[in-house]
Amino acid sequence: LPEYTESRSNNSIDNAERITIPVIINGAIEKPGDVDTFKFDCVAGSEIVAEVYGRRIDSPIDSLLRIMDRNGKVLVWNDDSDDKASGLITHQADSYIYFKVPEDGTYLVQISDAQGYGGDEYAYRLRISYPLPDFTLIATPSALNIPAGCSIPFDIHIIRRDGFNGTIELYLKDMPEGFSLSGGYVPQGKNIIHLTLTAPIQTFDSPVALNIEGKAEINGKTIVHPVIPAENMIQAFGPTHLVPSESFLAMVLKPGFRNIPMSILNNLPLKISGGTAEVQVKVSPRMAFEEVMLELKQPPDGISLEDVAIKNNLLTFRIKADNTKIKDGFTDNLIVEVFTNSPVGPKDEKGNRTKQKISRGFLPAIPVIY
Structure with missing residues (x-):
């Protein structure tokens, strides 16, 4: 100007x-x-x-x-x-x-x-x-530790400027083969999106630089911006600040016994018709004999999970939407953490072992439309 x-x-x-x-x-x-x-x-x-x-x-x-x-x-x-x-x-x-x-x-x-x-x-x-509609994209946290073959959630904050209210497409750029982003669609008006990064099955000796971009159509032009890494820091008395970081890194780690790669078999985004939708997840057969529990992280009000079942290497559950709270056109990403109630430690005098709630990791983000 x-x-x-x-x-x-x-x-x-x-x-x-x-x-x-x-x-x-x-x-x-x-x-x-x-x-x-x-x-x-x-x-x-x-x-x-x-x-x-x-x-x-x-x-x-x-x-x-x-x-x-x-x-x-x-x-x-x-x-x-x-x-x-x-x-x-x-x-x-x-x-x-x-x-x-x-x-x-x-x-x-x-x-x-x-x-x-x-x-x-x-x-x-x-x-x-006159308005100059635009946007800034900020990712938190700026460093991700991901077991090989597994997924980890993170957030992207959307700072909308001068009335820009449109959709944004997020995608990986110039990344090593095997990395994938789940939940990269930002709906109209959304100011924060929860999504996941899935790592390849091989480990890396050093951290991998993450490069994520977002693009949107504004006044007939395609506008592209890089995602800026940051940490979400809390000031005294509650205010938070998105403090820029020098780098955006992922460390792909050798998976431990507790880490289980999991993949969504449904076509995404998932349409919730009639208030419910079934999700199918490919998991390790060693989960078949354990009690499985699911937890929604930062769930949208009115969305819940039910009918969790596992057989062999297939985990199934249903997403339920309360139509008094979820309106037509709703779209968001669901972040689901998977737990098992697993026996740990030695057996007692009766031959029983103590059970412990163990996190097995996160599913790739599940984009849903109602």
Whole structure:
């Protein structure tokens, strides 16, 4: 976008500085109590974005942003806006407004410091433009340990920008043969997706760099972005931050006795018709003589599992959807962990062994449609 430096004589509505959008304005709140005011013409029905970069460029400004009509009536305002892609910024103090113009005319944008502070260091970059829909993809955690031939869950966070609400396709790029991604479809409006990575049956002597991309159609163009690795870190009193990592790695380990490769035999995505759908899973024959239990991780409200059975090397169960909670068009990934209630340790005087709930690993993510 074109860039412009404010004149510093725009501290009132009467002295509002005329601009032509789209533009990025470079300015500063030079002294305590200062305001910077800009005016532009726009037509009814237009959508306008006004976004401040202050804290995200290491400025102390706590921006307050207003959009007003030509007479100074405030139509919409914003103090703080949360940007989950901003890492360890503990105070999300940058302002963001998405505004639909009600009628033809001249409009004012005014920026100040919400605390009334100012100085040359209180710099900002103010974007005023029509929406530039886009997205950022962030994966957590940034390091995965996967037994060979098995699957491990992880999350991808979708930061949607300027009204983008479309679907996204996630896929592996330039990875060694044998790796596969399950659940790589991001539905409209979804801001986090749970999916799994399945490792090849052979082990690796060193960590493997993961390369995942996401693509979406935006305004007739295919937009592609890499997935950024991060750690989900908790700040005191609860807030979490997606803190970028230098690398995105998977270590493929020699599977232990407890790790059992499992694969879904159904065609996916799985359509839940009539409220239920059966899932068939290929497993090791050594699970046939053990009690099997399944647990949904972070389950969608209204989805449950039932009728778990195993025979030889086939595990079956049913996915049940409560139609009072799950509506037509629902789509998501189900993450299922498999456990067995297995005998451990020596036999007692009666010949019995203690049973222990043991995780056998995760199924590949199961995309479902209702």
